[in-house]
Amino acid sequence: MKDVKVLYISDINPDTLVFHSQVVGMVLAWNQITEATLLYHSRKRHPFSGNGFTAVESKGWPSIIRLIWRLETLRNNWRKLLAGYEVIHCRGAVTAWMALKAIPRKKRKYYKIIYDCRGAFVEELNYRPQNLIYAMLNLIRGSEYRAMERWVMARADVVLAVSEQLSCYLGEHYGRKADLIIPAIIDTEWFRFSSLQRQEIRRQLGWGNETVFIYVGSAAEWQRLDILGQWWPLYFRKNPRDRLLALTDSPAKFLKATGMIEGAAQYNITIASVPHSEIPGYLSAADYGIIFRDESLVNQVSSPVKLSEYLASGLLIITNQKYFQERNTDSIFLAASHGNDIFTDIPYRENQRLLRSEYWCEQLSAKNAVNKINKIDRRSRCNI
Numbered sequence: 001m002k003d004v005k006v007l008y009i010s011d012i013n014p015d016t017l018v019f020h021s022q023v024v025g026m027v028l029a030w031n032q033i034t035e036a037t038l039l040y041h042s043r044k045r046h047p048f049s050g051n052g053f054t055a056v057e058s059k060g061w062p063s064i065i066r067l068i069w070r071l072e073t074l075r076n077n078w079r080k081l082l083a084g085y086e087v088i089h090c091r092g093a094v095t096a097w098m099a100l101k102a103i104p105r106k107k108r109k110y111y112k113i114i115y116d117c118r119g120a121f122v123e124e125l126n127y128r129p130q131n132l133i134y135a136m137l138n139l140i141r142g143s144e145y146r147a148m149e150r151w152v153m154a155r156a157d158v159v160l161a162v163s164e165q166l167s168c169y170l171g172e173h174y175g176r177k178a179d180l181i182i183p184a185i186i187d188t189e190w191f192r193f194s195s196l197q198r199q200e201i202r203r204q205l206g207w208g209n210e211t212v213f214i215y216v217g218s219a220a221e222w223q224r225l226d227i228l229g230q231w232w233p234l235y236f237r238k239n240p241r242d243r244l245l246a247l248t249d250s251p252a253k254f255l256k257a258t259g260m261i262e263g264a265a266q267y268n269i270t271i272a273s274v275p276h277s278e279i280p281g282y283l284s285a286a287d288y289g290i291i292f293r294d295e296s297l298v299n300q301v302s303s304p305v306k307l308s309e310y311l312a313s314g315l316l317i318i319t320n321q322k323y324f325q326e327r328n329t330d331s332i333f334l335a336a337s338h339g340n341d342i343f344t345d346i347p348y349r350e351n352q353r354l355l356r357s358e359y360w361c362e363q364l365s366a367k368n369a370v371n372k373i374n375k376i377d378r379r380s381r382c383n384i
Contacts, residue, residue: 006036007085009099011092014040014048017276018305021187023091025366027053030089032367033374039081056081078102082111089114089373093121093149100155114373115156117178120169120301122146127222127298150174158376162303165323169301180372183303186312188365193314193357194284195350201285205270209348211242213318214286216279217306219253222299224292227320229258236267244290246271247282283313287348292320299323308364314357331356 008030010023023038030036031053038055040048048055058081079102082088088111090096096115103111122145125138153159153174161167161178171177202208213232217223232244244267248254251271255264264271274282283289289310293299300323307324310317317332319325325332362368 004034004086005084006030006034006087006089007082008036008038008089009091009095010038010040011095012040021305022185022366024051025185025187026089026369027055029366029370033370037085074098075102079104086110087112087114089116091116092118093145093152096152096156097148100152112157113155114158114160115152116160116182117149117166117170118162119166120298121149123297127296146173158373160373163301163323163327166301166303169297179376182369182372183364184305184308185364185366185369186305186308188312188361191280191283191309191312192361193353194281195354197281198284201281205285207243207285211239211288211348212286213242213244213288213290214283214315215244215246215248215290216283216309217248217291219248219250219257221257222294223257224294224320225254225257226259227292228290229260232258232269233260233267240268242268244269245282245286247274247279249273279309280313283309283315286315288318289313289315290318291324295321308360311360312357312364314353314360331360 008023008027010019012019012023014020019040023040027036027038036053038048038053039058040055041058048057058077075098078098082099082102088099090099090113093115096113100113122142125142125145126135150173153170153176158180159170159176159178160180160182161170162181162183164181167178167181215225215228219225236242236244246254246269248271251273254271260267260269289306291304291306291310293302293304299321307317311331315331317324319332319334322334325334
């Protein structure tokens with residue numbers, strides 16, 4: 001593999017946190033075993049400088065609309081970008097489709113295309129309520145994307161999915177399941193349990209040895225904070241010493257979404273906004289992470305970054321999603337609607353917390369993901 005050059009094509013804007021935690025992480029992991037280059041697109045035309053690897057900005061990005069009238073120009077541009085690489089790791093169906101289209105048929109055997117499927121995009125288009133115009137546009141986009149993804153699924157050498165549920169979704173719609181499951185990776189040097197940070201933050205906040213639940217995220221409707229607002233008071237009445245810490249960019253919206261506008265102090269809730277760089281420390285200080293979601297196909301097949309961050313920090317998880325719980329019954333628990341106090345039956349043991357964190361940091365690292373891809377059965381068509 002050392003003599004094979006890898007091109008990682010990203011469909012994420014460099015201005016996002018996901019780009020730096022997942023895209024950059026994957027390229028760095030590839031770069032540890034071979035020469036890897038990142039091909040990216042910035043909507044704001046802000047150049048990105050790769051730290052430890054080569055990064056190239058694509059000036060012509062294959063959006064679905066642009067493909068209709070600039071296909072040949074884009075194909076020629078991408079043909080030049082792909083020249084000299086053997087493995088093309090494509091995040092998203094559009095980038096995989098364009099890479100496959102750009103490779104001349106006679107040279108196809110010299111390339112290995114990895115299609116990295118991150119979710120059910122067609123379902124996401126219709127996930128949230130929208131006006132008639134957007135609904136019609138998304139219907140067209142969804143139809144085009146479905147055809148594009150079907151074409152990619154039939155030709156990619158390796159297909160990755162973030163969950164077993166997403167793999168089954170691909171099998172149902174395209175007749176082919178994923179070759180490998182790679183859940184959402186994170187920066188495991190950053191998100192991991194720290195006993196020192198736990199002690200320091202608990203001291204600063206005046207906490208003792210009480211059990212602390214933490215929620216990290218926005219107050220968006222799909223976060224289902226209304227479920228948290230129903231569950232926490234019921235749980236708290238049985239466990240009045242325990243605390244809930246909510247780290248969100250909009251405390252007022254959080255209280256409104258949970259329906260606990262006047263109940264924060266009553267229910268031992270601390271709400272704060274902190275820089276993203278400080279979140280790992282607060283995760284170490286807590287005992288349970290909370291993640292609630294809609295019962296939708298989009299969420300059933302997903303692998304939330306938040307879930308990976310919780311697990312890598314050694315937290316036990318409270319959720320309403322049985323699909324998350326089925327993936328690890330030892331660390332993830334379903335929240336009972338009556339505020340079940342089963343969680344107090346699990347006393348805090350730092351050695352167990354540390355072992356959980358180390359296990360998940362290994363499982364959710366970019367290095368582990370790349371090693372898995374590199375070890376795919378040599379006898380199959382997925383041979384890299």
